[in-house]
Amino acid sequence: MKQCHFFAGDWILHRITFVSKSLHLSQLYLLLSVLLLTPGMAKATDITEQLHRPSAKSIVQIDRDEADNLVSQGKQQYDSRDMNQALKSWLTALEVYHRLGDFRAQGQTYDYLSQGYIKLGRYREAEDAMRRRLAIARDTQDFQAQIFSLNNIGTLLLQYGESASAYKTFTDAWEIANHVKNTEGQGISLNNLGLASARLGDYKRAIQFYESAIPLRQQVRDAIGEANTLNNLGDAYLAARNYAGTIGSYGLALRIAKINGDRPNQVRALDGLITAHSSVKRYERTFELLEQRLALAKNSQNLLEELQSFQSYAKVYEQMGNYSTASNFYERAMILARSLADSQQEILLQDKIIQIRQKVK
Template identity: 55%
Template sequence: MKIENIILLTCKILLVSIFFVPVTVNAVEVTEQLHGSSYVKNSSQLREEADRQVSLARRELKQGKTDSAVNLLLQALEIYHFTGDIKAQGLVYDLLGKSYVKLGRSKQAENAIRRRLAIARDLKDFRSQIFALNNIGTLLMQKGDFNPALQTFIEALNIAREIESLEGQGLSLSNVGLANFRLGNHNQAMELYENALNFRRQARDSLGEANTLNHLGDAYLLVDNYQQTIATYGAALRIAKTISDRSNELRAMDGLITAHSSVKRYDRAFELLERRLSIAKKLNNIREELKSFESYAKLYEQMGQYSTARNFYERAILLAKTLEDSREELLLLDKITRISKR
């Protein structure tokens, strides 16, 4: 066979091989494909594809796979931008905001939620404006910007009152109360929490009611009103257990443990703490297990049983190492050093 024929045959084989090699598509390439002439799907098919990605993202979020969910949401967002579906973009920004919060990416979270708010305003979607404003206020609170957060919550409350949204008024009043609490206006905060509870009960918002009750319990605890503290946290705990709201359930338990130990009701505090640890293990939540061990240590330290307290701090340190949380590890080591000097 002549050399020219061999070269020609080799080129043909290479072309065929390249044609059949599968191409992997990533999020960065989505925009290029959407605008490319080879992309033959119509608007309806594009919408179905984006909807499917959002559905998959929701499933990933439920399974705790937040990074994967974000990638799916970003791909869906590209399609919704291309098709001009503003309403769908707003829903995706809402999910992205919540996802970034879970990942601790506060700047991206705030950006996504502010975009969500802008779309809600363009569409005159007042209900979505209420929740977006409350989410922005919450992020501002986490940064310590209490006054801007308060103004944001008040804006949400005014909209909720205008459209007579019971759910929106309950949420916004509760957050206005929280901002006042952080600003040191404790009595005003308690009044706002009580008012918020009325709306949350009218709206049958059990999760919101448990959350506001926990806020109110924090306020009563701060002013040393232990009778009201225990009653309020107890109410939050009962509601949270009924609706399987683990977050508020654990939070109510923490409040009750602190309250009972403050008045030296150690048996009740240990009983609650045992239940708390059991829930954390059942959820396979290492962070909550760590918090339970630290609470055990604090209780034993308060009772003067320093060797037992040290043991629980050491167990908490092991979990901090598992979580690769060096900051928490140092704080726990400092507590061990402190009790070693007693």
């Protein structure tokens, strides 16, 4: 079996894709954050309970090769977005690995289960799997797995609003990474410590953590992780009202993301720059950035991003006091919301249009 890790710490909406160890670890780093913003959290069911549910095929008849095949089958089902079947495949394989006493395979399978549960928004079950993974990593003295498991758990704690606990968890991860001189783990942990600090309102400390993480991400040639941390740094500078630092950080993130074809970080950097420039009324530059964002959405035929671009246009025009043009862009956004069958967004936009038209009168 190939080992798979997925990492914590990014808070921008991204699509998750199943990846193997052949991909750079930083690409896995982005997966968890997009899903953590998905609404709805199911009540956890202990994994041990699920392991003892009756199975159509006798577990006794399944040998190690068949268990490995089930894991591969689960990956295919995951890629096909058949999450429930993927979980069934992995849970069946996990019981075999338990029976065989194969801790390495158990740990890898818990990683897969975590991803599946997160995809379904079942965060408590994902946390259960992560903590079991961490326990195995500690028993087997697998320091790298401990670093990644702690970062994943910390990110879920941030999702629950438990920022202080998340900060301690990320600190534990960083201490292990520092002790074993795992450069990539150090970079990830420092980035996440920045996120926890920002959630606690300590933007000065967050900035220090992000700035410490950047050279480590560069050292391991982690371009996606570097762009992600630079965007986080831009967020912290923006919250601290340091517009020079904000524009510099987002600008560098945008440049790196463009070079590497990293669309999520590219869109995020553009959004940050649009907010920063419009905040200081640099409208000419703001509209140049808005054009880039809209072109990026249209080129990828991403209707949701196109809708968001229209909303951004509308907000800027509203800020400028040009309510008629703002209303037109909100209307274009509403049409796309209708096309996407997003009734909630459509209602919100309708309300916004009514408010804008009252200002025009």
